[in-house]
Amino acid sequence: MSGFDKVVSSYEEAMAGLEDNMTVIAGGFGLCGIPEGLIAQIKKMGTKGLTVVSNNCGVDGFGLGILLEDRQIKKMIASYVGENALFEQQLLSGELEVELTPQGTLAEKMRAGGAGIPAFYTATGYGTPVGEGKEVREFNGRPYIMEESITGDFAIVKAWKADRYGNCIYRHTAQNFNPMAATAGKITVVEVEEIVEPGEIPPSQIQTPGIYVQRVIKGSFEKRIERRVTRSA
Amino acid sequence: MALSREQIAMRVAQEFKDGSYVNLGIGIPTLAASYVPKGITVMLQSENGLLGMGPYPTDEQVDADMINAGKETVTAISGASIFSSAESFAMIRGGHVDFTVLGAFEVDVHGNIASWMIPGKLVKGMGGAMDLVAGAKNIIVTMTHADKYGNSKLLDKCTLPLTGVNCITHIITDLALLEIKDGAFHLLERAPGVSVEEIQAKTAGKLIVDADVPEMQF
Numbered sequence: 001m002s003g004f005d006k007v008v009s010s011y012e013e014a015m016a017g018l019e020d021n022m023t024v025i026a027g028g029f030g031l032c033g034i035p036e037g038l039i040a041q042i043k044k045m046g047t048k049g050l051t052v053v054s055n056n057c058g059v060d061g062f063g064l065g066i067l068l069e070d071r072q073i074k075k076m077i078a079s080y081v082g083e084n085a086l087f088e089q090q091l092l093s094g095e096l097e098v099e100l101t102p103q104g105t106l107a108e109k110m111r112a113g114g115a116g117i118p119a120f121y122t123a124t125g126y127g128t129p130v131g132e133g134k135e136v137r138e139f140n141g142r143p144y145i146m147e148e149s150i151t152g153d154f155a156i157v158k159a160w161k162a163d164r165y166g167n168c169i170y171r172h173t174a175q176n177f178n179p180m181a182a183t184a185g186k187i188t189v190v191e192v193e194e195i196v197e198p199g200e201i202p203p204s205q206i207q208t209p210g211i212y213v214q215r216v217i218k219g220s221f222e223k224r225i226e227r228r229v230t231r232s233a
Numbered sequence: 234m235a236l237s238r239e240q241i242a243m244r245v246a247q248e249f250k251d252g253s254y255v256n257l258g259i260g261i262p263t264l265a266a267s268y269v270p271k272g273i274t275v276m277l278q279s280e281n282g283l284l285g286m287g288p289y290p291t292d293e294q295v296d297a298d299m300i301n302a303g304k305e306t307v308t309a310i311s312g313a314s315i316f317s318s319a320e321s322f323a324m325i326r327g328g329h330v331d332f333t334v335l336g337a338f339e340v341d342v343h344g345n346i347a348s349w350m351i352p353g354k355l356v357k358g359m360g361g362a363m364d365l366v367a368g369a370k371n372i373i374v375t376m377t378h379a380d381k382y383g384n385s386k387l388l389d390k391c392t393l394p395l396t397g398v399n400c401i402t403h404i405i406t407d408l409a410l411l412e413i414k415d416g417a418f419h420l421l422e423r424a425p426g427v428s429v430e431e432i433q434a435k436t437a438g439k440l441i442v443d444a445d446v447p448e449m450q451f
Contacts (some may be wrong), residue, residue, distance in 0.1 A: 104364030127398035228282025
């Protein structure tokens with residue numbers, strides 16, 4: 001059993017091996033389902049020149065946005081950015097490079113990367129700036145562009161619960177990009193709300209099998225809400 | 234008179250078919266969810282991974298793990314399902330979502346759409362829009378007929394960087410409902426009190442007008 005025990009007890013251990021100029025894939029949609037403590041650890045480590053792959057880049061002062069404060073991100077691969085002034089500032093000054101990628105293509109790049117598929121064809125982006133310079137091929141009379149998959153030196157993931165073997169389940173829409181990110185890291189680190197014993201999560205309910213996961217850490221989460229909209233009861 | 238945002242949304246909602254899966258973009262498209270006609274049930278897809286999106290939560294129901302594609306807090310209806318982003322876009326790209334409504338800066342007579350980038354201004358990204366226009370079976374674009382300077386947004390050829398090509402079939406503006414086919418806009422309905430002449434004056438692309446163009450009914 002011990003060989004399969006993925007639980008680590010400190011954030012230092014969780015992110016050990018992260019070096020300058022590495023690629024980090026991060027789960028999350030906006031501020032929902034983000035590995036808050038792992039991001040904070042990257043900030044603490046001061047690692048520079050990172051390529052970060054994530055749907056968004058957080059906001060000023062929270063989420064991946066905090067990695068902009070000390071200019072740790074060299075390149076951002078995302079579908080939607082600019083919820084933060086610092087991002088805009090670094091983009092306009094040329095300190096930060098951004099590769100805008102359609103959301104579905106980004107999810108599929110991670111999924112394919114984790115599944116050992118180097119590239120795929122999609123109609124998304126054909127005839128647009130996204131398709132420029134990419135191979136075009138016709139299938140059944142429709143043109144598609146070739147998109148290359150993505151893998152990361154690290155993947156940082158937020159799950160609801162994991163067991164010691166790294167089997168994970170997600171909660172509500174905090175799932176989002178996390179399951180694909182989990183498959184695409186050479187080292188996948190999962191930050192969870194609760195660690196349980198193997199067998200506690202019914203096998204058929206596990207969403208990320210532990211084989212994809214190298215490290216599990218129990219975090220505590222602020223879970224900041226980006227746009228709180230309510231109706232009267 | 235030109236339609237209000239709410240009236241555009243109401244006209245969009247008249248197009249909803251019972252039992253269809255629908256993705257609504259941010260803004261006017263999202264408003265359409267409030268005007269679903271009686272006797273019609275649609276299931277709303279939110280591309281961050283929710284099929285069966287419900288209304289906004291009450292204060293007690295607010296849950297940080299439950300948001301829509303606009304990052305707003307939401308609820309799920311009974312019978313909803315929640316899944317990953319890859320699964321969500323498999324539904325979208327695979328043509329399983331019946332109906333998509335989204336906004337645009339420009340649309341042209343070839344069904345091309347530009348909705349995500351104005352060169353020289355800060356580009357924030359396309360989010361899921363390119364996947365949606367590439368994958369949906371039926372797409373309605375909602376937008377104002379002309380910009381605030383009076384320039385038409387219905388063109389022979391889009392001038393801004395595209396979101397997708399040959400994909401838009403219907404447009405609902407504050408002035409009209411139009412269909413795109415055979416390289417032209419076809420005027421199907423007018424907003425109440427809006428003349429054909431006004432629509433012609435504000436449509437830069439080729440426009441086909443039949444003898445009698447009915448007014449929208451609300």
